[in-house]
Amino acid sequence: MSALETALLVSLTVMTVISALMVVSVRNLIHAGFWLLPFFLGIGGFYLVLSVEFLFALQLLLYAGAVMVVVLFALMLTRDVMNPLVRQTNRLAVAAIAASASMMGFLIVVIYRQSPLVAAAPALLPSEDITRQLGVALLNEYVLVFELTSALLLSAMLGAIFLARAPKVEMEEDEE
Amino acid sequence: MNSGALPLHFFILLSAVLLAIGMYGLISRRNAIAVLMSIEIVMNAANLNFVAFWRYLHPHSLEGVVFVLVTITVAAAEVAVGMAVVLSIYRMLHTVNVDEVAQMRG
16 A cells, blocks of 8 residues: 555545544534534545445435435424534433443454454455446346335335324324 | 555444444434434444445455445435434424433324
8 A cells, every 4th residue: 555545544534533523522413414424425435445436426425415415404494403502412421432432442352353354354356347246236136125125215205204294284193 | 546455454443433433422412313313323334344344255246235225225214214203203392302302192
């Protein structure tokens, strides 16, 4: 790896981790929503490092595009998301730090225990035309997964429309 | 970018760190939308793990990418339904803080 690649990789890692930290810790939730953008871009950058360009495009379109917009839209429709005086953590915050730090420590110990197994992994192969292979495989071997996914999307869309209907109709529906 | 010298360790450790960050947000945030954002962090960490393991250990079959495709679809569906639920709760109770929503039927 050249010095330039190392520098790029380090900055990508730092950007991803810092923006993830900001998403969970910033008090102004609109800012937290915008911090999602560098996080999603950073994960997309790692897909590029792993030479899966199709997933990078998908990450940009779906996460950095659609999910970001929906999250910000929902934030702007609710109250008290920009007020710096409103507490944004519950009383479990200290316990949450302890729990997630101990989980991270546990995972790191486990990963280093498994070191021989993981270190035996081969280096990356030169990139093939993964997008083309994926398109063929999705309509041959994985066609059931593909169709189930579309059924899931359809039902999620219907469910979202049903849940977000006008208040009056919704209250009547809730009585049933 | 050529990543020939990059060990698989790097990606697993990064995913572990991101998973821990997401879990912290998941437990400590009060606002339901912020909880959903933390879930997105956790899901992205899992996706990164899927792709890294696939790329390093089984690069000749496509299970890793198909898994990630399904996960991304599930995440999109989860965001759509989750936001609809949050807006519906907000209309009924005028708050989306998960520690104030203690009512199970309106």
